[in-house]
Amino acid sequence: MESEVLEVPTYFPLLSQNMTTISRALAELEKSDTKVPFLEREVRESLALFVENSLLISAEKGSLSLAEAKEELRKEPVMKKAERLIGQMSTVSTDRSSFVEAVSELKTELQSRNRKEEPLSVTNMADYTRMDHEPEPAVVIFDNQLTEAKHKRLENSRKQKEFAEFTEVMISPQKLLAGEDDDDVAVEGGLVDLRCPISKQIMNNPVTSKKCGHCYDKNNILSLFGRQSNTKCPECPMLLSRQDLIPDELMKVRVEFYNRDLEIQEKFKSHSDIVRL
Numbered sequence: 001m002e003s004e005v006l007e008v009p010t011y012f013p014l015l016s017q018n019m020t021t022i023s024r025a026l027a028e029l030e031k032s033d034t035k036v037p038f039l040e041r042e043v044r045e046s047l048a049l050f051v052e053n054s055l056l057i058s059a060e061k062g063s064l065s066l067a068e069a070k071e072e073l074r075k076e077p078v079m080k081k082a083e084r085l086i087g088q089m090s091t092v093s094t095d096r097s098s099f100v101e102a103v104s105e106l107k108t109e110l111q112s113r114n115r116k117e118e119p120l121s122v123t124n125m126a127d128y129t130r131m132d133h134e135p136e137p138a139v140v141i142f143d144n145q146l147t148e149a150k151h152k153r154l155e156n157s158r159k160q161k162e163f164a165e166f167t168e169v170m171i172s173p174q175k176l177l178a179g180e181d182d183d184d185v186a187v188e189g190g191l192v193d194l195r196c197p198i199s200k201q202i203m204n205n206p207v208t209s210k211k212c213g214h215c216y217d218k219n220n221i222l223s224l225f226g227r228q229s230n231t232k233c234p235e236c237p238m239l240l241s242r243q244d245l246i247p248d249e250l251m252k253v254r255v256e257f258y259n260r261d262l263e264i265q266e267k268f269k270s271h272s273d274i275v276r277l
């Protein structure tokens, strides 16, 4: 006897068993999300250490100036490798968050469909298979959601650009970056000025005004407020509140590597003095 095949329509809501598996997989993915920024930080820190050690070794050898040693460093394949690694990590991160978003959209869609329809049973199976208008199959909804979610995310290119900037300033802390001009940062003799416009000292804790983009040392600008809730920007007529001040991460990194250079420069000097003697 030929057995009858029961055809379940393709749009049939996901079984609750599948939902549990998906939810568990999502929870795992969400956990992995915290690992990506951690790894990115590791790559940054390792690279900064590599640069510092390479420069110190050059200073020891005494045959190159700091500027020449930096030029040599730029040719190191590890610099490009690290940039590629950051790119790959961003791709993983983008894929992950797009997938999570697509699954949760799909879940919502299927759940609302579920509410509108009678649960599938032996008695209404015929109605299900006979439906003249079949809603979109789950897999199509998922694919569309995934494509859309990926389009929305431009993190990937942004992360890689940020990292390229980081590598640039790690080698040349005062270099003006591509796309940056003297509207964005204070420039002195073609180099980014790392001094606070209030104290004229190298900044410790740079903050930027969201309103006008001017940058100052946090303590110095806060002292201008005194007891007032507003103060005029020392660089332009803009009226600022404390909430307008945000940490300037790029400037912070610039200052960090500028200070490293000051220290290393001393070593280059003392070694070249020995060589000259």
Ligand SMILES: [Zn+2]
Pocket (backbone or CB within 6 Å): 209, 212, 213, 214, 233, 234, 235, 236, 237, 238
């Ligand atoms: Zn300003």
